[in-house]
Amino acid sequence: MPKSDLLYMQICSKIEGQIKNNILNTGNKLPSLRVICREHGVSMSTALQSYFHLEKKGLIESRPQSGYFVAYTSRQFPAQPATSKPLLTSGEEDIENIISNFTRNSADAKLLLSSGVPALNMMPEAKLNKAMVQAMRELPGSGLVYDHKGNDKLKIQIARRSLLWGGNLKPSEIIPTSGCMDALSFSMMALAKPGDTIGVESPVFYGILQLARSIGLNVLELPTNAITGIEIPALKKALEGKKINLCLIVSNFSNPLGCLVPDEHKKEIVRLLEKHNVPLIEDDVYGDIFYGESRPTTCKAYDESGNVVWCGSYSKTLAPGYRVGWVAPGKFMEKIERTKRYHSVSCNSLSHEAIANFLENGRYDNHLWKLRQTLQANSLKFLKCIGEHFPKGTKVSRPQGGFFLWVEMDKAIDATKLYDKAILHKVSIAPGPMYTLQKQYQNCFRLNFGLIWNDKVEAALKLLGRLAKEMV
Amino acid sequence: MPKSDLLYMQICSKIEGQIKNNILNTGNKLPSLRVICREHGVSMSTALQSYFHLEKKGLIESRPQSGYFVAYTSRQFPAQPATSKPLLTSGEEDIENIISNFTRNSADAKLLLSSGVPALNMMPEAKLNKAMVQAMRELPGSGLVYDHKGNDKLKIQIARRSLLWGGNLKPSEIIPTSGCMDALSFSMMALAKPGDTIGVESPVFYGILQLARSIGLNVLELPTNAITGIEIPALKKALEGKKINLCLIVSNFSNPLGCLVPDEHKKEIVRLLEKHNVPLIEDDVYGDIFYGESRPTTCKAYDESGNVVWCGSYSKTLAPGYRVGWVAPGKFMEKIERTKRYHSVSCNSLSHEAIANFLENGRYDNHLWKLRQTLQANSLKFLKCIGEHFPKGTKVSRPQGGFFLWVEMDKAIDATKLYDKAILHKVSIAPGPMYTLQKQYQNCFRLNFGLIWNDKVEAALKLLGRLAKEMV
Numbered sequence: 029m030p031k032s033d034l035l036y037m038q039i040c041s042k043i044e045g046q047i048k049n050n051i052l053n054t055g056n057k058l059p060s061l062r063v064i065c066r067e068h069g070v071s072m073s074t075a076l077q078s079y080f081h082l083e084k085k086g087l088i089e090s091r092p093q094s095g096y097f098v099a100y101t102s103r104q105f106p107a108q109p110a111t112s113k114p115l116l117t118s119g120e121e122d123i124e125n126i127i128s129n130f131t132r133n134s135a136d137a138k139l140l141l142s143s144g145v146p147a148l149n150m151m152p153e154a155k156l157n158k159a160m161v162q163a164m165r166e167l168p169g170s171g172l173v174y175d176h177k178g179n180d181k182l183k184i185q186i187a188r189r190s191l192l193w194g195g196n197l198k199p200s201e202i203i204p205t206s207g208c209m210d211a212l213s214f215s216m217m218a219l220a221k222p223g224d225t226i227g228v229e230s231p232v233f234y235g236i237l238q239l240a241r242s243i244g245l246n247v248l249e250l251p252t253n254a255i256t257g258i259e260i261p262a263l264k265k266a267l268e269g270k271k272i273n274l275c276l277i278v279s280n281f282s283n284p285l286g287c288l289v290p291d292e293h294k295k296e297i298v299r300l301l302e303k304h305n306v307p308l309i310e311d312d313v314y315g316d317i318f319y320g321e322s323r324p325t326t327c328k329a330y331d332e333s334g335n336v337v338w339c340g341s342y343s344k345t346l347a348p349g350y351r352v353g354w355v356a357p358g359k360f361m362e363k364i365e366r367t368k369r370y371h372s373v374s375c376n377s378l379s380h381e382a383i384a385n386f387l388e389n390g391r392y393d394n395h396l397w398k399l400r401q402t403l404q405a406n407s408l409k410f411l412k413c414i415g416e417h418f419p420k421g422t423k424v425s426r427p428q429g430g431f432f433l434w435v436e437m438d439k440a441i442d443a444t445k446l447y448d449k450a451i452l453h454k455v456s457i458a459p460g461p462m463y464t465l466q467k468q469y470q471n472c473f474r475l476n477f478g479l480i481w482n483d484k485v486e487a488a489l490k491l492l493g494r495l496a497k498e499m500v
Numbered sequence: 501m502p503k504s505d506l507l508y509m510q511i512c513s514k515i516e517g518q519i520k521n522n523i524l525n526t527g528n529k530l531p532s533l534r535v536i537c538r539e540h541g542v543s544m545s546t547a548l549q550s551y552f553h554l555e556k557k558g559l560i561e562s563r564p565q566s567g568y569f570v571a572y573t574s575r576q577f578p579a580q581p582a583t584s585k586p587l588l589t590s591g592e593e594d595i596e597n598i599i600s601n602f603t604r605n606s607a608d609a610k611l612l613l614s615s616g617v618p619a620l621n622m623m624p625e626a627k628l629n630k631a632m633v634q635a636m637r638e639l640p641g642s643g644l645v646y647d648h649k650g651n652d653k654l655k656i657q658i659a660r661r662s663l664l665w666g667g668n669l670k671p672s673e674i675i676p677t678s679g680c681m682d683a684l685s686f687s688m689m690a691l692a693k694p695g696d697t698i699g700v701e702s703p704v705f706y707g708i709l710q711l712a713r714s715i716g717l718n719v720l721e722l723p724t725n726a727i728t729g730i731e732i733p734a735l736k737k738a739l740e741g742k743k744i745n746l747c748l749i750v751s752n753f754s755n756p757l758g759c760l761v762p763d764e765h766k767k768e769i770v771r772l773l774e775k776h777n778v779p780l781i782e783d784d785v786y787g788d789i790f791y792g793e794s795r796p797t798t799c800k801a802y803d804e805s806g807n808v809v810w811c812g813s814y815s816k817t818l819a820p821g822y823r824v825g826w827v828a829p830g831k832f833m834e835k836i837e838r839t840k841r842y843h844s845v846s847c848n849s850l851s852h853e854a855i856a857n858f859l860e861n862g863r864y865d866n867h868l869w870k871l872r873q874t875l876q877a878n879s880l881k882f883l884k885c886i887g888e889h890f891p892k893g894t895k896v897s898r899p900q901g902g903f904f905l906w907v908e909m910d911k912a913i914d915a916t917k918l919y920d921k922a923i924l925h926k927v928s929i930a931p932g933p934m935y936t937l938q939k940q941y942q943n944c945f946r947l948n949f950g951l952i953w954n955d956k957v958e959a960a961l962k963l964l965g966r967l968a969k970e971m972v
Binding site for chain 1: 844848
């Protein structure tokens with residue numbers, strides 16, 4: 029039974045809707061638990077459970093002796109960044125040095141707000157260990173042998189879950205890979221040749237920039253909106269001007285902006301790329317971490333010709349160190365399958381079987397549900413704290429999923445200098461210039477809110493705010 | 501204590517030497533066990549142990565009521581293939597189709613003489629399982645987290661073992677990779693650009709050909725001797741003519757020829773490549789499977805300038821499915837480390853720790869010793885059986901390590917047709933044309949003798965011989 033069918037969740041949705049629509053505002057008193065019981069015809073424990081849930085999400089707060097109050101409305105939050113405006117030429121900035129410095133200096137950070145995955149204590153370690161032991165027991169040869177074809181159980185599970193986003197993939201349409209980066213690497217190598225140009229969002233995850241450059245591709249960064257993703261008119265223009273040979277987008281809760289491409293946009297992106305015969309690599313590595321009612325769709329869901337190469341992994345939701353990802357390469361199956369075979373021979377037999385076991389046992393959805401609740405609550409706490417402690421005018425993205433915030437400060441504030449100052453306090457952020465090959469985003473940085481909220485995290489955000497204020 | 505210091509091994513070496521040098525010949529009677537006891541001043545059990553060991557290796561046989569007799573001299577064996585003579589231009593043959601057919605059709609084979617690794621039942625499955633459970637218990641986060649820097653324990657073990665081949669690597673000079681193919685892929689991508697030419701042995705493992713082609717490299721196949729490997733004068737000429745930008749050799753027990761490059765040649769290869777400023781990728785994935793007294797050296801051992809990129813893995817000796825390999829990139833550290841980071845982010849945390857545990861516990865050397873004994877004995881049994889049952893004039897390589905034989909039949913016999921006929925009997929071999937981008941080796945095939953010798957294996961070899969005879 030989906031969680032949303034539970035009585036307490038129905039009550040939560042109703043109240044959450046009223047808060048989001050500003051019918052209930054910050055500080056407003058909520059109905060007492062007794063009133064909730066009477067109005068909804070539920071037991072006291074159900075009423076309590078619903079308020080407890082809303083409190084955990086950061087939407088309401090209990091005040092001793094006084095009852096429950098609305099703690100949040102969106103009006104409290106900082107404004108969102110405007111649509112990005114990269115130059116429409118391939119960038120050439122060398123980001124390797126800044127990234128090397130960043131990687132080296134961040135190694136000692138005690139509070140990692142710059143990481144690319146949620147913290148370990150949000151992951152189901154004990155249950156994954158069980159799945160791994162099961163894999164050792166059940167796999168022929170305890171997983172010592174090659175897995176040339178890709179784990180069949182895993183393919184079935186990925187195919188099954190495609191129904192959640194409106195897809196209907198067959199297991200045979202899926203190639204397991206060693207994480208999503210492997211999938212992106214094989215797809216890029218198979219679909220473009222040195223000198224070609226790849227169109228991407230801007231800002232965009234630096235790993236994608238580095239990968240593209242390393243195989244000799246030029247990168248065209250396209251204007252991107254923090255809410256709706258890549259700008260369709262800009263994409264259209266690039267296609268019509270034959271400026272790009274390949275396109276890569278993170279359609280759901282992109283890194284670093286957190287944008288969620290609306291269904292109509294996804295449909296249009298697929299149509300445009302199909303029309304211009306330009307393949308689309310869809311990196312959907314964050315899609316399972318949605319805060320809304322249901323799993324967002326993908327571009328792949330609207331793909332009728334096989335032009336969309338859908339990639340994902342369990343690195344952001346389960347176990348980065350297991351290296352389990354996949355690609356559904358559409359009509360490029362043969363090319364991408366070959367590239368995988370040439371460059372890697374086989375995936376890790378055991379870890380792929382272990383993840384398949386975990387998924388088969390139905391543990392993933394329960395885990396995801398908890399993870400999403402925690403992350404959504406964190407996003408609100410981070411937003412509120414930044415709104416309170418950062419310089420006036422600081423803009424912050426307001427993601428509907430994932431675990432990244434994109435912070436845009438006053439033009440006068442250099443995020444790399446902010447990084448340098450923060451790292452002296454062992455606090456690490458990810459400076460904006462890493463997310464582009466052009467000279468931009470110097471006043472921006474990315475925050476990872478995928479860690480357990482506590483006084484130290486709050487203190488770190490306050491510290492960042494204070495340091496930023498000193499720099500205005 | 502090395503095995504060769506044991507009393508029974510000293511006796512074995514002596515007798516083996518006499519057999520190899522034709523002092524003792526096939527059918528000669530050996531001294532009785534009592535004589536061995538008296539002459540060597542050893543106990544009856546030691547004498548028995550030494551004869552038992554020689555029998556296991558296929559060198560002697562016991563005849564009931566009569567004693568022990570020499571079962572083998574090298575004169576019984578088929579002649580060895582001549583040095584290969586590839587054209588000195590880049591080949592363009594499309595081997596993908598033949599390899600696809602081969603892979604598809606071999607899937608159902610019951611007797612896989614075509615595999616690229618020793619059979620599972622030669623691997624220490626139970627002990628690796630223990631090492632894996634230990635890894636889960638001891639790694640922070642049970643190995644769920646990224647392993648960005650590469651497993652430190654593993655680096656130490658690989659560095660330690662470099663002493664065995666005359667190296668003196670530091671842990672910091674080693675980058676763990678997901679198997680050796682990953683190491684070769686990153687090295688090729690980092691050291692060559694599309695349009696460049698890579699020099700390789702001929703015949704050469706098809707995976708290397710496919711990898712090179714997939715990143716746009718031309719391949720220059722160089723004449724190769726089945727005993728001593730790549731021909732130095734040919735390499736020299738290619739370098740002087742500026743025909744190659746990169747060179748890759750399998751220095752120890754190459755695939756498929758099984759050649760062992762002599763120390764003097766290794767030294768000269770390193771010198772020549774260094775002089776012409778052409779990097780050498782050394783694939784040493786079979787080096788631990790030597791039949792001789794000690795681990796053969798590597799080109800890396802003679803490398804003073806860092807021009808040699810030494811690659812290896814535990815896929816051929818422990819666990820192909822674990823994906824544990826490495827590269828020691830010499831002066832190309834930064835380039836190759838970056839390429840790894842861009843294309844794969846991280847290796848599998850658990851399996852790398854598990855292999856490190858296995859090595860730390862000192863289990864590897866014991867395992868290797870047994871593996872080498874079995875493989876050497878198998879090589880002799882295979883050679884003898886082929887000599888007896890294949891058409892006259894069939895030539896076979898005589899490897900001093902590894903687990904591959906290269907069989908060169910009469911020009912009239914098409915190995916691909918032999919494959920087609922054998923696969924109807926569920927016996928799989930690896931046809932020669934896969935090992936070149938030129939039109940050659942049609943009458944050759946590769947055999948994997950890394951499987952437990954039994955009646956079925958013998959019957960399969962006899963079948964192959966019979967089918968080949970029918971094709972003359």
